[in-house]
Amino acid sequence: MKSYCLLSRFAGLFLLVSIVACKKNDTLLQSVPDASKNMVAGTLVSGGEVAVPVSWYALELKLIKETPGFSPPVAARAIAYTGVALREAVLGGMNGAPSLGGQLNGLGRLPAPERWKRYNWAIAANSAMAQIIKSLFANASVENLSLINQLESDNLQAYTDSCSPEVATRSISFGKSIATAIYQWSASDGGKDGYLNNFPTDYTPPVGPAYWVPTPPLFQRAMLPYWGKNRPMVKPTAADSAVIPHPAFSTDTFSTFYKAAYFVYQKGKTLTPEETLIARYWADGGGTFTPPGHLIALTTQLVTEQHLSLGQAATLFAQVGIGLNDAGILCWKYKYQYNLLRPVTYIRSHIDSSWSPLIGTPPFPSYTSGHATFTSAAGNILAARFGNGFVFTDKQKVPEGFSPRSFNSFTDMINEASISRVYGGIHYDFDSETGSLTGKGLAQRVLSLNY
Structure with a gap:
């Protein structure tokens, strides 16, 4: 078993997570009492692939607290585009569920997975969320940008054993293509630079x-x-x-x-x-x-x-x-x-x-x-x-x-x-x-x- 942990003291957030992965989807989410024993009561919950978005939202909430300009409406905007990117990145694994492209205001057709090709949807989610969050929090501190990169790497390592290198690469590329399309859509909504002013x-x-x-x-x-x-x-x-x-x-x-x-x-x-x-x-x-x-x-x-x-x-x-x-x-x-x-x-x-x-x-x-x-x-x-x-x-x-x-x-x-x-x-x-x-x-x- 390989263990990849992200120890993150996200003040003001209950969900401090450690990701532990082995082959397939044997993933657990747990609080990290040794990193925050005076702040959080430890719990242990099974996570599976959902550990990926949970870890990203934990980091996003830290970014909201620590990045200048993220007042409530600006924070809500970032949360929303993150969620849309996540859903569209894993849509191919949802048994024919429809895309939000063409349904949401101004959002057109989005990139689709290649037919008859395999994807790892946890890896696609990780790639999409890493890129969209990095784009939305362009003024994050150097330390927090480093945390984004580290979490992306940790999550990727946690799931690469469950698929071939070709599937991992394809999944990463697809996640990034979704994040790029969602961010381009976001740029025309009128709120792109709200955090600056x-x-x-x-x-x-x-x-x-x-x-x-x-x-x-x-x-x-x-x-x-x-x-x-x-x-x-x-x-x-x-x-x-x-x-x-x-x-x-x-x-x-x-x-x-x-x-x-x-x-x-x-x-x-x-x-x-x-x-x-x-x-x-x-x-x-x-x-x-x-x-x-x-x-x-x-x-x-x-x-x-x-x-x-x-x-x-x-x-x-x-x-x-x-x-x-x-x-x-x-x-x-x-x-x-x-x-x-x-x-x-x-x-x-x-x-x-x-x-x-x-x-x-x-x-x-x-x-x-x-x-x-x-x-x-x-x-x-x-x-x-x-x-x-x-x-x-x-x-x-x-x-x-x-x-x-x-x-x-x-x-x-x-x-x-x-x-x-x-x-x-x-x-x-x-x-x-x-x-x-x-x-x-x-x-x-x-x-x-x-x-």
Whole structure:
């Protein structure tokens, strides 16, 4: 038996993996307690070929945390293109499943495997994911670029014993051809260089009592004000252009808007320990794997725990990624369509000038909630795969000192993540309610594609 291990201390990520391979598909995934014994409770789960994408998502989440400019929508975009490249790279091993080429917005026919030729789909997946991640994280540190190269080599070595050199070479070439095509498609979506310019200086927000202004403590410029103009992966519908107004802005103490702001204010003063924990658990702010990263990390956990095959995992990763990407685009479209002021601005101006939220307010408008939209899109896709009544435990925040958090359904998770932003003092309840609804609609459209 040959053993090839990638020991990676990916802070903020539960799935620290070691790949151990022998002939055929005798592969195991396990945590590495000696590399992170103060951070992670060790578990051992069987992996098979799915160890390849699991290892790549683990590294991608480290890259999201450590690469400049990977704010939540930018991170969601990278996760999505990674997932599409993965699925298309292993499609030939999925018993005639259809390609996403011709189904996704602007994506044409993709390279196909040679007929009557053998491929190793784990090797093809490894090659595709290595290349697409390297392309998407072009500004990664030298150290992290080295990790990409090392993981590609380790994964390749783990599977070369299971096929001939000719099959390995053919599989590598095919994976790279898929990654090249997917990256070329990605370059025309409007978000290619988003990581380089999260805060464009040419954007001037509208002025007025209901409009967003930079918020304390950093008072940053508006983040990604043009992101909503990007091309979504699923072709948009008329619903994406529909007006979904928030309650009319008002300072009248009897108005719906004032009552919503007052609820945030009062809740901030009376938070229970559990509500405080919920707000902090879902914060996933700057320097973390972001809300989209949290959700793809959870997906990775469920893929391994439920022993999905490589093809099943590739499809689920693609679906969740597409949902996250389009959630970021649609949510940011609404944010800058309405440009609604944040609760901290309203409360300090009209209720209590000394009030501060529990969680730092991010630098973009309030309506709709990104957390609610991201979590609803991903959660409803996961529910379609595992069942909404599926009981699970989210272990992704253990490295940050949180206890694992259990849910009786994906709806429970969506609701908790959504209300967490109200508890944190950075969203009105209608921000979260509308975000959850639009995220669910996106999930339904993602799931309506032919897989």
